[in-house]
Amino acid sequence: xxxxxxxxxxxxxxxxxxxxxxxxxxxxxxxxxxxxxxxxxxxxxxxxxxxxxxxxxxxxxxxxxxxxxxxxxxxxxxxxxxxxxxxxxxxxxxxxxxxxxxxxxxxxxxxxxxxxxxxxxxxxxxxxxxxxxxxxxxxxxxxxxxxxxxxxxxxxxxxxxxxxxxxxxxxxxxxxxxxxxxxxxxxxxxxxxxxxxxxxxxxxxxxxxxxxxxxxxxxxxxxxxxxxxxxxxxxxxxxxxxxxxxxxxxxxxxxxxxxxxxxxxxxxxxxxxxxxxxxxxxxxxx
Amino acid sequence: xxxxxxxxxxxxxxxxxxxxxxxxxxxxxxxxxxxxxxxxxxxxxxxxxxxxxxxxxxxxxxxxxxxxxxxxxxxxxxxxxxxxxxxxxxxxxxxxxxxxxxxxxxxxxxxxxxxxxxxxxxxxxxxxxxxxxxxxxxxxxxxxxxxxxxxxxxxxxxxxxxxxxxxxxxxxxxxxxxxxxxxxxxxxxxxxxxxxxxxxxxxxxxxxxxxxxxxxxxxxxxxxxxxxxxxxxxxxxxxxxxxxxxxxxxxxxxxxxxxxxxxxxxxxxxxxxxxxxxxxxxxxxxx
Numbered sequence: 254x255x256x257x258x259x260x261x262x263x264x265x266x267x268x269x270x271x272x273x274x275x276x277x278x279x280x281x282x283x284x285x286x287x288x289x290x291x292x293x294x295x296x297x298x299x300x301x302x303x304x305x306x307x308x309x310x311x312x313x314x315x316x317x318x319x320x321x322x323x324x325x326x327x328x329x330x331x332x333x334x335x336x337x338x339x340x341x342x343x344x345x346x347x348x349x350x351x352x353x354x355x356x357x358x359x360x361x362x363x364x365x366x367x368x369x370x371x372x373x374x375x376x377x378x379x380x381x382x383x384x385x386x387x388x389x390x391x392x393x394x395x396x397x398x399x400x401x402x403x404x405x406x407x408x409x410x411x412x413x414x415x416x417x418x419x420x421x422x423x424x425x426x427x428x429x430x431x432x433x434x435x436x437x438x439x440x441x442x443x444x445x446x447x448x449x450x451x452x453x454x455x456x457x458x459x460x461x462x463x464x465x466x467x468x469x470x471x472x473x474x475x476x477x478x479x480x481x482x483x484x485x486x487x488x489x490x491x492x493x494x495x496x497x498x499x500x501x502x503x504x505x506x507x508x509x510x511x512x513x514x515x516x517x518x519x520x521x522x523x524x525x526x527x528x529x530x531x532x533x534x535x536x537x538x539x
Numbered sequence: 540x541x542x543x544x545x546x547x548x549x550x551x552x553x554x555x556x557x558x559x560x561x562x563x564x565x566x567x568x569x570x571x572x573x574x575x576x577x578x579x580x581x582x583x584x585x586x587x588x589x590x591x592x593x594x595x596x597x598x599x600x601x602x603x604x605x606x607x608x609x610x611x612x613x614x615x616x617x618x619x620x621x622x623x624x625x626x627x628x629x630x631x632x633x634x635x636x637x638x639x640x641x642x643x644x645x646x647x648x649x650x651x652x653x654x655x656x657x658x659x660x661x662x663x664x665x666x667x668x669x670x671x672x673x674x675x676x677x678x679x680x681x682x683x684x685x686x687x688x689x690x691x692x693x694x695x696x697x698x699x700x701x702x703x704x705x706x707x708x709x710x711x712x713x714x715x716x717x718x719x720x721x722x723x724x725x726x727x728x729x730x731x732x733x734x735x736x737x738x739x740x741x742x743x744x745x746x747x748x749x750x751x752x753x754x755x756x757x758x759x760x761x762x763x764x765x766x767x768x769x770x771x772x773x774x775x776x777x778x779x780x781x782x783x784x785x786x787x788x789x790x791x792x793x794x795x796x797x798x799x800x801x802x803x804x805x806x807x808x809x810x811x812x813x814x815x816x817x818x819x820x821x822x823x824x825x826x
Binding site for chain 2: 261262263264265266269290291293296311312330332333348349351352353354355358359390392393394395397398425426427428429430432433447448449450451452454455458461462465466479480483509512513515
């Protein structure tokens, strides 16, 4: 089984639009959306949900006002400024709280309780492009990495059960926890960049991150004609550092039109130039 | 306007134009007074690209405190491992081994505090860099997560400690709706939400709005890459009674300027007015 992750570093370079088309071009796969923070692939795929589960990502802590003696101990030990003092009343700021449990452990009155918190949900679904697993972390929640790891595990199980050859992953932007969880154990990263200074800077950081975890990367330059000079810069950088540029996709309004019509580019405009390039990409990464 | 106003620029989807808005706004606002621009997108910090001939005035590590277990004192009782919510410590008493997984540690300090034999001390571990640059009246303060580090929030926290509270600031937020966004915006006076006029942009904008409402933040929306889909977004925002500041059209000239790290308010003067109007409107909303 081969796992392929589409990543970008910078947001908005076209990861999801490209993944949506690859989903129709790579058969015998399970599709996963690891951007659990702002998942978008389902907008195109309009999934029929087969299974929905809650994600219990962490514990939450709460101060019971009737037991609290305002001794200030919790306030003293918290390093995340999550204990709010209003006069004599102590509460926990759920957004600042890192769920470390320090307050819970030191409270002499046992006035702080710990309970499991549902911080998201995940789905196994059927789509026009086959089986699709995705998730949604609730706003302001932590542990994106844990949720990514969970749905990737589910995808692997599905792929094994159904004897699939590929797992195709639409990744999150950035390089932090959800990206690292997306990288773990994948066979190939497709880094989608755009010819902007920001795109190049973030591409470099992403490739370094993938190198660190010893995952091979290939590069797609999307909207390459927005600034051909910067595109050349990106190509030079890739050549000098041994990353293969698998495709250059020109800016094309067909991407937006397809999205507005809730279609992948390959469905919406199968004979377009973009579709030809996407077909070539699918061939090269399989 | 409040002299020390703090405004965050945020979006659910990546690549909608947060940095475009934050950098242009910071440039304009710093023309006649001291301003700070915080780049809180520590995983992919790009604000600095839009300012040339800056002077670096500070560089330091963003650290977290991680435990170090002294084998001479440790009795391998396992209390620290039991209490650690992040499974960052493993104690194997049979073979007298205490293992700290630095990557999992959040630096909360609970283990060293509760160790009954004081076998745990803490040491600093750098997980990112904080850099400050000056250009005229503007100080750009950037957080940059080290490659292969996974937790942006401590870097954002360290970065925000660099605030000069009496001077106004713009925060360029990370994309999304999770913890790092919350840590960026929780204490600001106002949030500018940059939404892209597309189905993805619309969906992710609604997620952001959910967060701002939960946090009781005042906010308004800029619609970027405006086009065919703009009306749908406008209709929704009107229905929800949410302020729409302005639209920035999808424009090849803007895309080109952005691609080369140039500020649009410098090159396309009519945007200067648009951005100045934006500030006047925020002032009005905060009154």
